[in-house]
Amino acid sequence: xxxxxxxxxxxxxxxxxxxxxxxxxxxxxxxxxxxxxxxxxxxxxxxxxxxxxxxxxxxxxxxxxxxxxxxxxxxxxxxxxxxxxxxxxxxxxxxxxxxxxxxxxxxxxxxxxxxxxxxxxxxxxxxxxxxxxxxxxxxxxxxxxxxxxxxxxxxxxxxxxxxxxxxxxxxxxxxxxxxx
Amino acid sequence: xxxxxxxxxxxxxxxxxxxxxxxxxxxxxxxxxxxxxxxxxxxxxxxxxxxxxxxxxxxxxxxxxxxxxxxxxxxxxxxxxxxxxxxxxxxxxxxxxxxxxxxxxxxxxxxxxxxxxxxxxxxxxxxxxxxxxxxxxxxxxxxxxxxxxxxxxxxxxxxxxxxxxxxxxxxxxxxxxxxxxxxxxxxxxxxxxxxxxxxxxxxxxxxxxx
Numbered sequence: 251x252x253x254x255x256x257x258x259x260x261x262x263x264x265x266x267x268x269x270x271x272x273x274x275x276x277x278x279x280x281x282x283x284x285x286x287x288x289x290x291x292x293x294x295x296x297x298x299x300x301x302x303x304x305x306x307x308x309x310x311x312x313x314x315x316x317x318x319x320x321x322x323x324x325x326x327x328x329x330x331x332x333x334x335x336x337x338x339x340x341x342x343x344x345x346x347x348x349x350x351x352x353x354x355x356x357x358x359x360x361x362x363x364x365x366x367x368x369x370x371x372x373x374x375x376x377x378x379x380x381x382x383x384x385x386x387x388x389x390x391x392x393x394x395x396x397x398x399x400x401x402x403x404x405x406x407x408x409x410x411x412x413x414x415x416x417x418x419x420x421x422x423x424x425x426x427x428x429x430x
Numbered sequence: 431x432x433x434x435x436x437x438x439x440x441x442x443x444x445x446x447x448x449x450x451x452x453x454x455x456x457x458x459x460x461x462x463x464x465x466x467x468x469x470x471x472x473x474x475x476x477x478x479x480x481x482x483x484x485x486x487x488x489x490x491x492x493x494x495x496x497x498x499x500x501x502x503x504x505x506x507x508x509x510x511x512x513x514x515x516x517x518x519x520x521x522x523x524x525x526x527x528x529x530x531x532x533x534x535x536x537x538x539x540x541x542x543x544x545x546x547x548x549x550x551x552x553x554x555x556x557x558x559x560x561x562x563x564x565x566x567x568x569x570x571x572x573x574x575x576x577x578x579x580x581x582x583x584x585x586x587x588x589x590x591x592x593x594x595x596x597x598x599x600x601x602x603x604x605x606x607x608x609x610x611x612x613x614x615x616x617x618x619x620x621x622x623x624x625x626x627x628x629x630x631x632x633x634x635x636x637x638x639x640x
Binding site for chain 1 (some may be wrong): 467470474478479482483486487492496499500503504507508547556558559561562577578581596600601628631632635638639
C-alpha cells in the first residue's frame with residue numbers, strides 16, 4: 251500500500267507541469283525597463299488626460315447631442331414628408347368657392363377703419379414698393395384672377411401679437427387676409 | 431510584492447486576499463482618486479508581476495505581454511476615478527487585464543512568433559524535473575526547453591476562455607470564486623471550464639504525464 255502511495259506521489263500531473271510555468275519570469279532588468287516605459291506612457295496620458303468629470307460630462311453631452319441629432323432628423327423628415335401631405339389634404343379638391351368662403355368666415359374679423367386713419371398711418375410709413383396688381387389663385391380649384399389696385403380696399407389691423415392686412419376684392423366675395 | 435522572489439513560492443498568498451489587504455488597496459486607490467498620482471505606483475509594484483504572468487501565459491509572447499501589462503495599468507489609471515470599491519482592486523485589475531488580452535487575441539488574426547521568458551534555475555533543479563528527466567531519460571537542459579515549448583504550445587491550443595481559467599487557477603493560484611468574479615461567470619462555469627481545459631491539456635501533454 252505504501253508503495254502504491256509512493257508510486258502515486260511520483261506521478262506527474264497536469265497541475266505539476268502547469269505550476270512550472272510560475273518559474274517563467276522576467277529578470278530585474280526587464281522590470282526596470284518596464285517601469286521606465288510605464289512611467290513615460292502614464293505621463294503622456296496625464297498630460298493628455300481630461301479630468302474624469304469632464305470625460306463624464308463629455309459622455310453625457312455626447313448622448314444629449316446624439317438624442318438632439320435624432321430629434322432634429324425626425325423633425326426635418328416630418329417637415330419634408332408630413333407637412334406637404336397635410337397641406338395637400340387640407341386644400342380643396344373641387345369646390346373652390348366654398349373653400350374660400352369658409353376661409354374668409356374663419357379668418358379673424360376685419361375691422362373697418364376710415365381712410366383718414368390710413369392716410370395718417372401712411373405719413374409714418376414710407377413704402378419702398380408700389381403695388382401694381384395682386385394676382386390670386388386657389389390651388390386645385392382652377393380659380394385664378396388678377397386685381398388692379400383700384401379694385402380692392404385694404405384695411406389694417408394691429409394687435410400685440412400679430413399684424414394683419416385684409417384685402418376685400420370689389421365685385422367678388424373674395425377677401426384675402428395676410429397675417430404676419 | 432515588488433520582490434520578484436515571492437512569485438515562485440506562492441503566486442497569491444492567502445493573507446493578501448484578506449479583507450485587510452483589500453482595505454489597504456482601497457486606501458491607496460482613494461489617495462490616487464484624491465489626486466496623489468504617485469500612489470498609483472504602489473499598486474503597479476504590487477500587481478505588475480501577477481498581471482504580466484497572466485498576460486504572458488495567455489499570449490506566450492513576452493513583448494506583447496509587456497505592452498499589454500503596461501496598457502492594463504494605463505487603463506486602470508484612466509478609469510480609477512470611476513472605481514467605487516464594490517469589488518477588490520485585485521479583482522478589478524485582473525478583469526481589465528483579462529478583457530484587454532482577450533480583445534488583443536481576437537484582433538491578432540494570425541499567430542505571432544512565440545517568445546519565452548527564461549525558466550528559473552531553481553525550478554529546473556526541482557523534484558518534478560528530476561522525475562521527468564528520469565522518466566524521459568533525457569538531458570535536463572534539453573528537457574527544460576522542450577517542456578517549456580510543449581507547455582506553451584498546449585496552452586495556446588485552448589480557447590482563450592479555457593486558457594484564462596487554467597492560468598488563473600493553476601498558475602496564479604486563484605480560487606474558483608475569485609475567477610468567477612473576475613470573468614463575471616458562475617463558479618460552476620469556472621469548474622466546468624477548468625475540468626475541460628485540464629482534460630485537453632492532459633491529452634496534449636500525455637508524453638510527460640504519469
